[in-house]
Amino acid sequence: MLDKGQIKDWDGGPEKPVAATVPVAGVAGVLSGAGEGVPTGERVTLTDAQVSARKRRGQWIALALFAFVILIFVLTMAKVGGNIANWGTAFE
Amino acid sequence: MSDAGFVSASTIAAPASAMDYVRLMKPRVMSLVVFTAFVGMIAAPAAMNPVAAACAVLAVALGSGAAGALNMWYDADIDAKMARTVSRPVPAGLIRPDEARSFGLIMSALSVTLMALAATPLAAVLLAFSIFFYAVVYTMWLKRSTAQNIVIGGAAGAFPPVIGWAAATGDVSIDAWLLFGLIFLWTPPHFWALSLWTSKEYARVGVPMLPVTRGAAETRRQILVYTLIVTPFALLPLATGLGGAIYGVVAVLGGAAFIWNAFRVFFSRAGDADAPADIGRAKAMFGVSIFYLFALFAALLVERVLPLHFPLTGGA
Numbered sequence: 001m002l003d004k005g006q007i008k009d010w011d012g013g014p015e016k017p018v019a020a021t022v023p024v025a026g027v028a029g030v031l032s033g034a035g036e037g038v039p040t041g042e043r044v045t046l047t048d049a050q051v052s053a054r055k056r057r058g059q060w061i062a063l064a065l066f067a068f069v070i071l072i073f074v075l076t077m078a079k080v081g082g083n084i085a086n087w088g089t090a091f092e
Numbered sequence: 093m094s095d096a097g098f099v100s101a102s103t104i105a106a107p108a109s110a111m112d113y114v115r116l117m118k119p120r121v122m123s124l125v126v127f128t129a130f131v132g133m134i135a136a137p138a139a140m141n142p143v144a145a146a147c148a149v150l151a152v153a154l155g156s157g158a159a160g161a162l163n164m165w166y167d168a169d170i171d172a173k174m175a176r177t178v179s180r181p182v183p184a185g186l187i188r189p190d191e192a193r194s195f196g197l198i199m200s201a202l203s204v205t206l207m208a209l210a211a212t213p214l215a216a217v218l219l220a221f222s223i224f225f226y227a228v229v230y231t232m233w234l235k236r237s238t239a240q241n242i243v244i245g246g247a248a249g250a251f252p253p254v255i256g257w258a259a260a261t262g263d264v265s266i267d268a269w270l271l272f273g274l275i276f277l278w279t280p281p282h283f284w285a286l287s288l289w290t291s292k293e294y295a296r297v298g299v300p301m302l303p304v305t306r307g308a309a310e311t312r313r314q315i316l317v318y319t320l321i322v323t324p325f326a327l328l329p330l331a332t333g334l335g336g337a338i339y340g341v342v343a344v345l346g347g348a349a350f351i352w353n354a355f356r357v358f359f360s361r362a363g364d365a366d367a368p369a370d371i372g373r374a375k376a377m378f379g380v381s382i383f384y385l386f387a388l389f390a391a392l393l394v395e396r397v398l399p400l401h402f403p404l405t406g407g408a
Binding site: 053057060068071072074075076078079 | 108110141142143144147150202206209210
């Protein structure tokens with residue numbers, strides 16, 4: 001049985017380390033992210049400080065997304081709010 | 093199970109702080125970009141909803157930060173070899189390169205979306221193009237391939253007042269293009285003054301800055317030529333009525349100081365290996381160039397906000 005988080009191959013065996021891919025040269029290579037995310041079977045154990053830093057970053061991202069939603073709402077109200085307030089007069 | 097497949101936590105860089113992400117966005121560049129975009133917005137002959145204007149300024153700031161992040165992601169390899177840039181978040185190992193790239197791409201999308209919602213489609217298109225120009229045309233293409241990198245690439249930094257103008261009016265007039273031309277022509281002497289004392293590092297990483305490819309003497313000559321072009325160009329807003337009396341005084345006095353320093357650099361041996369004492373003149377030129385551009389845009393802002401706009405011609 002595999003440990004939690006361990007990657008499985010299609011045949012049920014633990015994933016074998018694979019050779020690094022040949023990097024794609026130039027802009028296309030860096031834009032495609034070639035060479036990144038190659039499964040090597042390695043896993044990362046984080047320290048308590050790193051776990052808490054990751055949690056903190058997640059909270060910042062959530063806060064930023066929430067702020068963006070609020071910003072769009074306020075912006076929409078500022079731009080079209082007057083029209084909503086004058087809804088009735090549009091049919092006079 | 094064996095621990096052989098685990099990576100020790102000690103081999104992972106220390107987690108990045110919020111400040112590292114702020115540094116990734118090049119806050120000093122961002123402040124000048126936001127300032128010039130704001131002046132473009134204020135100088136334009138149209139009033140904006142204050143909330144929409146604030147959002148448009150925020151969009152410019154986010155767009156500038158996105159371009160800075162993409163620049164730091166792509167240039168991490170050469171940044172790691174130069175003393176001036178080695179402590180940036182990516183080469184310092186605080187933020188992973190792919191993370192900086194994702195951050196830049198997401199911020200680009202958010203900034204353009206916000207600009208489209210807050211201001212005008214033209215402003216959003218110009219913002220998207222300026223991010224593309226800085227990240228792809230300048231950073232990925234020109235910077236490492238031609239000594240004219242900063243001349244052409246300077247267009248990226250010249251767009252913000254045009255974006256601000258387009259955000260307010262929905263179109264781009266000759267006055268907006270004058271502000272564009274001012275920053276575009278100002279960029280080479282400003283940046284080449286800096287490159288006179290950083291050329292050794294640029295040479296070591298293979299970036300063909302002008303002092304590297306043509307030598308310090310040619311760079312000093314080009315600084316003078318561009319200064320003699322940009323200073324009279326800066327007087328053109330007086331002819332169209334964009335700039336008034338205050339702007340005129342600043343343009344004349346600031347231009348005189350700019351030219352004076354350009355001549356001091358030209359008649360020095362700044363950048364030559366055997367004349368380290370003269371590099372102070374290049375540093376003075378660099379400082380004066382920043383002050384010159386800031387003063388011109390500040391004059392436009394003061395004239396419109398206070399308002400103290402006394403046009404010398406029959407223009408706006």
